[in-house]
Amino acid sequence: MLGAFIGSTIVIFAFTPFASMMTHPIMKLLYSLLIVYTAFGFTTFRNYAQTVFTFYFVTFMVGGGLIGTHFFLQTNEMVNGLVQSQSISYGDPISWLFVIFGFPVIYYFSKKRIESVEVTKIHYDQIVKVKIQLAEEELELAGLIDSGNQLYDPLTKTPVMIMHVSSLEHCLPSWLTEQIYSKTEIPQIPENDSGWATKLRLIPFRAVGVESQFLWAIKPDSVQVDHEGSSIVVNKVLIGLNTQQLSTNGEYQCIVHPKMLISQKMVIA
Numbered sequence: 275m276l277g278a279f280i281g282s283t284i285v286i287f288a289f290t291p292f293a294s295m296m297t298h299p300i301m302k303l304l305y306s307l308l309i310v311y312t313a314f315g316f317t318t319f320r321n322y323a324q325t326v327f328t329f330y331f332v333t334f335m336v337g338g339g340l341i342g343t344h345f346f347l348q349t350n351e352m353v354n355g356l357v358q359s360q361s362i363s364y365g366d367p368i369s370w371l372f373v374i375f376g377f378p379v380i381y382y383f384s385k386k387r388i389e390s391v392e393v394t395k396i397h398y399d400q401i402v403k404v405k406i407q408l409a410e411e412e413l414e415l416a417g418l419i420d421s422g423n424q425l426y427d428p429l430t431k432t433p434v435m436i437m438h439v440s441s442l443e444h445c446l447p448s449w450l451t452e453q454i455y456s457k458t459e460i461p462q463i464p465e466n467d468s469g470w471a472t473k474l475r476l477i478p479f480r481a482v483g484v485e486s487q488f489l490w491a492i493k494p495d496s497v498q499v500d501h502e503g504s505s506i507v508v509n510k511v512l513i514g515l516n517t518q519q520l521s522t523n524g525e526y527q528c529i530v531h532p533k534m535l536i537s538q539k540m541v542i543a
Contacts, residue, residue: 281309306330308538337427400524403500405437408492409446417499417530419523425479425514425531427491432512434477434491439515441527442492451476454490454515458468463498490515501535508534 285307288297295301316322324391404417416434425434439446439454463471475491476525499506511534518543520529 278313280312280474281305304537320393335342366392376392399446400501402530403502404528404530405496405498406442407495407497408442408513409445409495411443413441415441415527416525417528419501419532420529421533422534423529423531425477425489427477427512432510433533434489434512434514435497435531435534436514436529437527438518438520439490442513442515446492455517457517459488476513477512479514497534500529506535 281469283481284296287293296305306329309324310322310326311541314322314325316418329441332472400419402417406413406415415437423436425436427434441449443451447470449462449464449467450470453462461471461474463477473493475493476488477491478487479487491514494511494513497508497511497513499508511531513528520526
């Protein structure tokens with residue numbers, strides 16, 4: 275919020291003797307450095323530089339999209355030898371109404387495209403270290419990043435990672451593991467364990483050669499993935515509990531959803 279406030283104060287300089295100075299490229303650069311520092315702070319020079327580059331990339335991407343859309347909607351015609359431009363907007367050259375409605379559309383479209391590009395860049399055959407905390411227990415497992423895992427909770431769009439139920443069996447109550455192995459589709463939760471009701475989900479899924487069925491999923495307390503030298507704390511994820519072994523040679527114990535590496539994350543330096 276403070277960074278946004280500082281960014282908006284540049285309008286005030288337009289009505290002061292400093293207006294010409296603030297339009298200089300060097301002052302714009304210094305002003306943007308101040309905005310980024312105020313909003314995100316300073317940890318290391320590398321992280322700060324990456325944040326500045328991201329700031330400019332998003333600004334140019336969204337601003338360029340708005341300007342491109344604006345001129346795409348313009349029509350030009352000759353009137354007495356002069357070019358007359360008409361645009362579908364209220365204002366000139368780009369109206370505030372156009373910006374208000376166009377900004378979220380361009381931002382949403384760009385965000386989705388960037389995420390799709392990031393997903394394709396991930397090495398899907400890579401084994402990563404996964405740390406899971408559940409019911410005051412902490413597990414450390416090997417996980418496989420698999421592009422074929424596109425399983426989401428249909429209601430919340432939360433990505434679902436897959437794990438064999440035996441890996442979490444010591445963290446789960448016996449009544450729950452029994453129902454998972456018996457493939458019970460309607461959970462029977464004892465009254466003395468009613469707290470599990472907020473952690474359990476039933477996720478519909480379909481495997482090759484298998485009719486549609488449900489997969490038991492549980493909401494962990496926290497999940498951390500070590501990927502390419504960074505530790506990523508995934509804030510939004512479910513663990514799907516499978517009754518079939520995932521790896522015949524035991525090379526990995528869970529399948530990591532690729533979305534976990536690029537969405538709803540916090541990187542620890």
